[in-house]
Amino acid sequence: MRKVLTVCGLGQGTSLILKMNVEQVLSEKGMLAEVEHMDVSSASSMSADYIITSKELAESLAGHKAKVIIVNNYFDIEEIKQAVEGLMA
């Protein structure tokens, strides 16, 4: 199963919001993936297939083996759908 990390600075708040909306879109699309939320420093040493995060934090994850996908508006389900479609590519 694909492993997706949603990432924020502390791993407490906004990464959980993003996880909820990513999971909602995944289930609407009937896609299976394991989604975990965490802070940026934990994420940098965690293996994953994809990382979904903000532009600000994407820069500090640039060296990560996972494909990093940027979402600017965490409450825009359309933008998150596009991000999730990137997971299928």
Place this chain on the structure above:
Amino acid sequence: MKFLEKQLVRVRAEAVTAEEAISLAGQLLVDDGVAEAAYVAAMVRSYQQNGPYFVVAPNIAIPHARPEDGVKEASVSFLQLKEPLLFGHTVNDPVQLIFCLGASSSEEHVALLKKLTLLLNNPDNVNKLSLAAGYTDVENILKGGM
């Protein structure tokens, strides 16, 4: 668990800097006894150290710190600024709506974030929150949109 109760909401607030706006929004949690002053300082420090990544959508900031920084009860406050402010986010600036998250490690934390996500996933609610002139307006949005 406290979510946007009357004493946790302030509209048409005035602030000059992002730090001041975060402090005002955080002070609502302190005044209600659900967080300690140290938690507000931790949110401001997090902004200074980690940048404005918590500006998660156009116009919307969700500052927070760690539960151990001084949260007594899982909670969300709301500060609407009279004039939007620059937080330094490359895409989502300026910010007018600030939701301070009193983070806890309990199930209530997840429940609060679900409520907040449901509220803000609806662009119509976001518009109305920008225009709210008093708590009654906010209350009506909460009743109607969730």
